[in-house]
Amino acid sequence: MNLHEYQTKFRFADFGIPIMRGKIASTSQEAYEIARELRGPVVVKAQVLAGGRGKAGGVKLAQTPEEAEEVASKIIGMTIKGLIVRKVLVDPAVNIASEIYLGIVNDRTIGRPVMMASSEGGVEIEQVARENPDAIIREQIDPFLGLLDYQARNIASGINLPHEHWKVFTKIATTLFKVYMASDAVLAEINPLVITGDNQLIALDGKMIIDDNALFRHTDLADMRDTDAEPVEETQARAAGISYVKLNGQIGCMVNGAGLAMTTMDMTKLYGGDDIGPANFLDIGGGAQAAKVAAALRIILADSNVKSVLFNIFGGITRCDEVARGILQALDEVKTTVPMVIRLAGTNAEEGRAIIDAAHIPNLASAATLTEAAKKAVDAAKGAQ
Amino acid sequence: MAILADKNTRLLVQGITGREGSFHTKQMIDYGTNVVGGVTPGKGGEWVHGKPVFDTVKKAVDATGANASIIYAPAAVAPDAIYEAVDAGMNLIVCITEGIPILDMIKVYDYVKRSNSRLIGPNCPGLLTPGQAKVGIMPGYIAQPGNVGVVSKSGTLTYEVVYALTQAGMGQTTCLGIGGDPVIGTNFVDALRMFEDDPETEKVVLIGEIGGRAEIDAAEFIQSHMTKPVAAFIAGKSAPPGTRMGHAGAIIEGGEGTATEKIAALTAAGVKVADNPEQIPSLLK
Numbered sequence: 001m002n003l004h005e006y007q008t009k010f011r012f013a014d015f016g017i018p019i020m021r022g023k024i025a026s027t028s029q030e031a032y033e034i035a036r037e038l039r040g041p042v043v044v045k046a047q048v049l050a051g052g053r054g055k056a057g058g059v060k061l062a063q064t065p066e067e068a069e070e071v072a073s074k075i076i077g078m079t080i081k082g083l084i085v086r087k088v089l090v091d092p093a094v095n096i097a098s099e100i101y102l103g104i105v106n107d108r109t110i111g112r113p114v115m116m117a118s119s120e121g122g123v124e125i126e127q128v129a130r131e132n133p134d135a136i137i138r139e140q141i142d143p144f145l146g147l148l149d150y151q152a153r154n155i156a157s158g159i160n161l162p163h164e165h166w167k168v169f170t171k172i173a174t175t176l177f178k179v180y181m182a183s184d185a186v187l188a189e190i191n192p193l194v195i196t197g198d199n200q201l202i203a204l205d206g207k208m209i210i211d212d213n214a215l216f217r218h219t220d221l222a223d224m225r226d227t228d229a230e231p232v233e234e235t236q237a238r239a240a241g242i243s244y245v246k247l248n249g250q251i252g253c254m255v256n257g258a259g260l261a262m263t264t265m266d267m268t269k270l271y272g273g274d275d276i277g278p279a280n281f282l283d284i285g286g287g288a289q290a291a292k293v294a295a296a297l298r299i300i301l302a303d304s305n306v307k308s309v310l311f312n313i314f315g316g317i318t319r320c321d322e323v324a325r326g327i328l329q330a331l332d333e334v335k336t337t338v339p340m341v342i343r344l345a346g347t348n349a350e351e352g353r354a355i356i357d358a359a360h361i362p363n364l365a366s367a368a369t370l371t372e373a374a375k376k377a378v379d380a381a382k383g384a385q
Numbered sequence: 386m387a388i389l390a391d392k393n394t395r396l397l398v399q400g401i402t403g404r405e406g407s408f409h410t411k412q413m414i415d416y417g418t419n420v421v422g423g424v425t426p427g428k429g430g431e432w433v434h435g436k437p438v439f440d441t442v443k444k445a446v447d448a449t450g451a452n453a454s455i456i457y458a459p460a461a462v463a464p465d466a467i468y469e470a471v472d473a474g475m476n477l478i479v480c481i482t483e484g485i486p487i488l489d490m491i492k493v494y495d496y497v498k499r500s501n502s503r504l505i506g507p508n509c510p511g512l513l514t515p516g517q518a519k520v521g522i523m524p525g526y527i528a529q530p531g532n533v534g535v536v537s538k539s540g541t542l543t544y545e546v547v548y549a550l551t552q553a554g555m556g557q558t559t560c561l562g563i564g565g566d567p568v569i570g571t572n573f574v575d576a577l578r579m580f581e582d583d584p585e586t587e588k589v590v591l592i593g594e595i596g597g598r599a600e601i602d603a604a605e606f607i608q609s610h611m612t613k614p615v616a617a618f619i620a621g622k623s624a625p626p627g628t629r630m631g632h633a634g635a636i637i638e639g640g641e642g643t644a645t646e647k648i649a650a651l652t653a654a655g656v657k658v659a660d661n662p663e664q665i666p667s668l669l670k
Contacts, residue, residue, distance in 0.1 A: 108568060109598060111490075111495065142495075184488055213486045214487075243631045247625065258539065258630060259537070260540075261630070262620040266620060268623075278623055281630050316540075
């Protein structure tokens with residue numbers, strides 16, 4: 001789950017990382033009030049979960065409260081990468097002398113968090129990694145010890161930070177790791193960490209991604225989820241306990257198991273070529289009970305791009321005849337004329353197929369193999385176009 | 386021979402009184418696995434499917450001589466269950482539990498690494514040595530004894546491939562699901578090394594997916610260390626970057642971890658990579 005800049009920075013501040021003390025506004029009038037309170041020039045920043053806000057015109061400097069109001073009225077309501085801006089952060093403007101990147105992610109290969117820093121602040125770290133990999137300084141962090149002071153000094157030294165800032169930098173770096181652990185983050189970034197004209201270190205922009213699996217113990221963070229930033233189907237799927245990702249193709253996929261769900265998507269693309277592909281990733285989990293199948297089917301069919309639906313179920317512990325009955329029951333609840341293909345394999349697959357065939361549903365075909373099922377779903381999608 | 390578990394495995398079930406734990410204990414016993422008991426804190430003295438339940442892993446080990454443990458405990462308490470199994474000296478710990486926070490797993494991984502225990506998973510289907518032991522949730526009937534070793538990040542996709550092998554008359558030494566989380570106890574390279582060292586395994590199937598570089602590491606290991614033929618399938622060719630596809634670890638990040646780069650690395654290492662999992666048996670012929 002992604003946090004907004006203001007959510008991230010306010011959390012950073014709670015732990016003691018210095019930020020510009022701005023406030024959040026939902027209307028241009030509020031932006032005016034905040035700017036007046038702050039006295040002096042401000043920066044009005046769109047709060048959307050997308051990169052490239054500056055380039056899109058979502059970050060503007062304002063010299064006066066009136067100007068802040070005018071700028072905010074333009075930014076609030078604008079669309080950045082498909083997302084509508086509903087809030088702006090109004091921060092005191094700052095005189096920047098230099099910019100640093102400081103971030104933490106988990107390195108899967110070594111199984112540890114890694115702090116990364118570069119003197120090229122304000123640039124995405126992936127871009128630095130591509131163009132100037134030697135500019136990135138890395139320190140692996142012992143999960144039991146945390147980031148040690150000497151490691152923070154290694155980083156300060158590696159990015160040629162002037163000595164006068166080392167003490168404050170060490171405090172910021174070790175605190176960032178504390179926030180990271182305390183928030184169950186999978187990414188925490190200060191980008192840029194700036195040295196101001198009057199020699200202060202300030203976290204000017206921040207980003208955090210929280211581990212969805214850990215939200216059960218962070219209800220405060222879970223409440224911060226911005227469901228505006230995801231397709232409505234994904235919000236519905238989460239509520240139904242279904243793992244769903246919306247894609248751009250035409251074949252709705254309903255599968256049990258994440259690996260098999262990805263494979264099913266791949267098969268529709270393999271046989272669909274450039275024009276036809278998966279409309280979604282969907283893992284219905286074990287069991288495939290009627291209620292869950294019905295919920296999943298509603299979500300799939302809500303996507304107007306969907307021209308055919310492919311069910312691919314491998315019955316392991318779950319028996320395919322039970323799954324077949326669940327699907328038929330769901331189809332009774334969710335009426336549709338979209339062509340559908342069902343492929344059942346594994347435990348009692350033949351019994352399951354017999355149940356499907358005996359139901360004689362005109363827009364429902366069965367298939368014995370994944371290849372056959374994918375081809376049929378592709379043909380149906382092409383026919384419907 | 387096989388890897389990790391066989392008829393000499395004495396298995397303990399942590400979380401045996403839970404719905405999942407109890408159900409799969411029955412399935413494992415029915416398959417012929419030597420389940421010697423279970424653990425649920427606070428339920429010591431009870432019995433599940435004729436097996437004694439203990440309050441602590443240590444007590445269970447003292448009473449039963451268990452040398453392997455399988456964990457069905459919920460995500461919030463599964464890390465504690467793993468630590469308890471490590472400290473009780475278990476050789477093999479298989480964690481089925483899905484949804485363990487990654488920072489918990491990072492600590493677990495570090496702790497296990499400093500012990501003599503081998504951890505499989507979490508968020509995995511466990512393993513199956515056909516005809517000998519089922520330590521996990523794989524359906525037993527899809528497999529049969531033979532000489533193919535299978536290692537996979539996935540669940541149902543693995544069943545799919547194992548079933549296809551069985552139907553093609555190609556039995557398996559051991560089918561191992563290592564899990565799709567970003568941090569796991571046993572990776573592809575560990576599993577490949579075990580299969581390479583197992584005299585009964587003659588061929589190996591690797592089933593990977595997008596995210597991370599475990600398949601790239603596997604390709605390097607295959608190239609430099611393996612004498613046995615390997616066939617592979619990588620799921621997620623059509624997955625968009627930056628989006629998590631069900632498994633916590635299945636995400637292309639910063640342009641890295643794509644199916645294309647993994648397939649290229651494996652192909653360069655001499656692995657036959659299938660476009661479609663149904664092709665796997667024919668690639669092993």
